[in-house]
Amino acid sequence: MRGICALFFICDLIVFITSVAVIDARSAVEINVTAVLANISDPRSREDSFVGMIDRALEKEFNDTDQNEATDPDSFNNSVAGKQAVLETVARVKTKKNETKEEKSFQLHDVFHLDDENRADDAPTLIDRNDNVFIISNPKSKYPVLQLDLRLILDLIIVIVSATCGGIAFACAGQPVITGYLLAGSIIGPGGFSFVGEMVQVETVAQFGVIFLLFALGLEFSATKLRVVRAVAVLGGLLQIFLFMCLCGITVSLCGGKASEGVFVGAFLSMSSTAVVLKFLMERNSISALHGQVTIGTLILQDCAVGLLFALLPVLGGNSGVLQGVLSMTKSLVVLITFLTILTIVSWTCVPWFLKLMISLSSQTNELYQLASVAFCLLVAWCSDKLGLSLELGSFAAGVMISTTDLGQHTLEQVEPIRNFFAALFLASIGMLSNVHFLWNHVDILLAAVILVIIIKTMVVAAVVKGFRYSNKTSILVGMSLAQIGEFAFVLLSRASNLHLVEGKLYLLLLGTTALSLDAHFPGGGEKMQPDSHYKGLLLLLPIS
Structure with a gap:
């Protein structure tokens, strides 16, 4: 019994000694921590430390003026x-963040x-x-850091995914994917479900689509295609554009509107879709026919006229008088001719050497050549914009400069993926500008406008072709082939909207009329059309072997 009591006593003594040791250790740790914190909080101790020396060195090297101004x-x-x-x-x-669940x-x-x-x-x-x-x-950050624009990334993701889904849906239905891109943009835009509420940044990025579309147009440009029917193609094509501009300008003036707005509408309506015409002629084996050759030559002339229209759009968008407008147009033409002359000289002397150098440096991979081609396009476009012309004209001229060499087709193959991506983004952004409710509420007016456009274009084009002593059958066939509005008119319409040349409901009316006129010319499936031919209409270019 005594042994058991002694054993319990020894155990209690050990526990007591251990507790005292733990308490002493905690006290020592607390004292050390307090001392460390005191040293940290003490400015004198921090200044004497190694960290303080580093701080003083950095403050001496980078003062407040450097941080704020540099x-x-x-x-x-x-x-x-x-x-x-x-x-x-x-x-x-x-x-608005103060809305309750019941109010929102x-x-x-x-x-x-x-x-x-x-x-x-x-x-x-x-x-x-x-x-x-x-x-x-x-x-704004005080220091230079890499910043992530989450809003732009989210908007681009929504636009790209929506355009992809719209293109897939319309391709499965046998319709042109261009209409799918437009419809997808109208659904996600402010006029639809408003997935993308602010389009400022998306529209800016989408403008690269216009640049690369015109760059590819210039790459495939060939003057030899005009030699077959150059008389009716060149003179007749110019006469058609002139007649449409005069007809619409006079009509709008008589109705009390602006003549400049009517002239633009005439130029807008004079453009035709090469994709639609190509499909029409291929299905009927009429490419080599007489009316097919006349139609093709006229479309190529329209390709050339696009650059001039871009150069003259700022003149039409001005509010100056007639004399000032004539002077501005003359100045634009002089600058345009000078700019094109310089580019022609550069294309003969420097461009072939530059492209061959890029080819030699890109023997392992085409990455450098692709980057150099894009950089060349953007540089010429920037120079054109600085001269008061347009980015579109400069990018088209850059493509023509490369097309004069033997590497035009190779360059086109390199930039096609970039063109296709930004073209889809551009078309989706155009669709985002359309108001679905407006188009649905005015579908009867839009259908009437489409019918009127088809009738008028057929009559005007047929009359012009007939004036060059072609038969009635050939004239009517050419007129019916060019009776729709081309997809490239979207580019003209976007540019005119930026210049405030067309605004409000007229913009929506022209946009809806163009979309309906294109869709009306694809009756029965587009499975026979090559996938890339959807973009041929945007480029207004017809490749013929």
Whole structure:
């Protein structure tokens, strides 16, 4: 019994000694931590430490002036102080976040926005006095860092996926994929389910589609295609465009509208779709027929006229008088001729050498040649824009410069994937501008407009061809072949809208009329058409062996 009691006593003593040791250890640790924290909080101890030495060295090397001005020379205060900016009032659009679940109505696009606190749509939007919209995707950082524009990425994902689904659906239905891209854009745009509410950034990226479309157009351009029926193609094609511009301009003026707006509508209606005509002629084995050759030559002439129309659109969009307009047009023509002359000399001297150099450097891979081709296109387009012409004209001229060499087809093969991607993005962005409710509510007017366009274009074109002493049958066949509005008219319409040449309901009317006229000429399936031929209409180019 005594042994058991002694054993319990020894165990209690061991537990007591252990507890005392643990308490002493905790006290020592707390004292050390307190001392460390005291040293950290003490400025003198931090200055004497190695970390303090590094801080002093960095402050000496990078002062506050360097941080504020070197990384942000165009800051608000510096710009205003240096008289490089003008103070202007803007409106900041706020996102409504105080709505309750009962007050907030359900919208379909909210399903895709699961994280409401961190979603990209909360990026602030600024609107100036001229109704220009500016999207602030990232707050300005004090330091130069790589910033991620989540809003732009999300919008591009939505547009690309929607365009892909629309193209697949229409391809399975035997219809042109171009219509699928347009419909997909109209569904996701503000006029549809508003998946993409702000189109400023998407439209900017989509403009590369116009540049590469015209670049590919220039790459496939060939003057030899005009030699067969050059009389009726050149003179007749120019006469057709002139007649449409005069007819629409006079009609709009008599109705009390702007003559410049009517002239643009005439130029817009004079464009025809090469994709539709090619399918029509191929199905009937009429490419080698007389009316087929006349039609093809006329379309090639329209290709050439596109560049001039782009150069003259800013003149039509001006608000100056007749004399000022004539002077502006003369100045534009002089600049255009000078620019094209310089490009011609460069294409004869420098371009072949440059392309051969890129070929020799790209023996292992075509990556460098592809990049050089795109860079050349963008450089010429930029020069054209700086001269007051247009990006579209410059990109077309860049393609023509390369087409004069033996590497035109090779260059086209390299840029085709880029062209196809940005073309789909551009068409989807065009569709986003259309208001589905407006088109549906005015479907009767649109159908009447399509019928009127087909009748008038057939009569005018047939009369012009008949004037060159062709038979009635040939004249009518050519007129019926060119009776639709080409897909490339979307590019002209987009450019005119940016210049405020056409606005509001007229823009939507022309957009809907063009889409319906194209769809009306694909009755029965497009499975016989090659996949790439959908873009031939956008390029207004007809490859003939």
